[in-house]
Amino acid sequence: MNVFVTGASAGFGKAIVKKFIENEHNVIGVARRIERLTMLKKEFGAHFHPIQLDICDRFAVQAAIQSLPAEFSDVEVLVNNAGLALGLEPAQEANFNDWQMMIDTNITGLVSVTHTILPGMVKRKNGHIINLGSIAGTYPYPGGNVYGATKAFVKQFSLNLRSDLAGTRVRVTDIEPGLCGGTEFSTVRFKGDQAKAASVYKNTQPLLPNDIAEIVFWIAMQPKHININRIELMPVSQSFSALAVTRDHH
Numbered sequence: 001m002n003v004f005v006t007g008a009s010a011g012f013g014k015a016i017v018k019k020f021i022e023n024e025h026n027v028i029g030v031a032r033r034i035e036r037l038t039m040l041k042k043e044f045g046a047h048f049h050p051i052q053l054d055i056c057d058r059f060a061v062q063a064a065i066q067s068l069p070a071e072f073s074d075v076e077v078l079v080n081n082a083g084l085a086l087g088l089e090p091a092q093e094a095n096f097n098d099w100q101m102m103i104d105t106n107i108t109g110l111v112s113v114t115h116t117i118l119p120g121m122v123k124r125k126n127g128h129i130i131n132l133g134s135i136a137g138t139y140p141y142p143g144g145n146v147y148g149a150t151k152a153f154v155k156q157f158s159l160n161l162r163s164d165l166a167g168t169r170v171r172v173t174d175i176e177p178g179l180c181g182g183t184e185f186s187t188v189r190f191k192g193d194q195a196k197a198a199s200v201y202k203n204t205q206p207l208l209p210n211d212i213a214e215i216v217f218w219i220a221m222q223p224k225h226i227n228i229n230r231i232e233l234m235p236v237s238q239s240f241s242a243l244a245v246t247r248d249h250h
Contacts, residue, residue: 003220004028004075006055006113007082009036011183012132015209016079019217021047028072030055030064030082030113055082055109065116074124077220078117080110080131083150085189088143099146106150111157118161121170128171130216131158135178135232139240151176155230162229171227173219178234181206204237 003020007013008029017027021044028049031037037050049072051064068075083106086098114129121127136144137151158174165172179201186197211233219228234240 001076002026002028002072002074003077003079004030004113004117005079005081006030006109008050009033009040011185012180012209012212013079013081014040015213016081016216017044017048019210019213020077020220023217026072028068028075055113056104058108058112061109061112062116065113075117075120076126077128077130078114078121079216080113080129080154082109083132085136085147085185086191088189090143091145094145102146102150106147107153110154114161118170122165122168125169127169128173128220129158129161130173130175130219132212133158133174133176133230135176135234135240137176138232158230162227169224173228174230175212175215175219176230176232177207177212178232178238179204179206180208180212182208204235206235206237207233 003025005013005016005020005027008017008027009031013029013031017029017040020027024047026047026049027044028051029037029040030051030053032052032054034052037052041048041050049069053060053064055061084102086102087094089095110131118127118129121129131154133154134148134151136148137153137155140148155174155176158172161172181201181204186200187194190196215231215233219231222228
């Protein structure tokens with residue numbers, strides 16, 4: 001089957017691409033970095049179709065999807081994986097451009113790709129949209145402000161798609177991971193500060209890209225009559241307990 005993966009050049013995306021191709025599926029991999037895509041093409045060969053694309057550019061998204069080669073054109077699984085967090089400052093100190101970039105990628109980019117691919121799935125009565133949400137869309141944390149809000153959007157958008165798609169046989173799933181290591185996520189969030197990024201995962205055993213790829217693949221391989229609505233996962237070392245209370249000592 002044909003699988004369309006955004007943010008395909010690193011982290012979750014790359015692991016997801018690898019998992020599907022190892023199981024004899026075709027993958028269209030979308031990313032901004034052409035040199036990464038070229039390396040993936042060398043690694044995976046004919047099963048991999050690279051597209052250099054910024055998903056924030058709606059017209060480029062439409063043009064790229066409309067010009068897919070025939071053997072890749074019927075997308076059966078869309079994995080909306082591209083996304084990012086920027087900064088961990090409290091809202092009153094956050095950089096507005098960081099906020100805008102998260103909204104453009106995590107929301108606008110995701111809905112743009114979905115809007116372009118979905119009609120074909122409905123027409124063929126066959127398709128599965130798998131969105132990469134986050135526990136940040138459910139549990140607020142200091143500095144999660146707009147990032148968490150974009151992931152709450154992904155959660156609700158996924159549920160609303162399910163409502164609209166009743167009777168079309170198109171499936172929708174929201175995957176909500178907790179702490180994940182082995183990706184560029186924290187390096188991007190902290191603008192390349194490697195030490196700060198590494199400290200997030202110190203002395204923990206976080207989830208890893210392969211864990212996410214296994215789950216995406218498992219969801220996509222379920223019998224056609226089963227829809228996994230949402231799946232929330234965390235490393236054992238993380239929990240949502242112990243909500244902080246600020247005590248004012250006057």
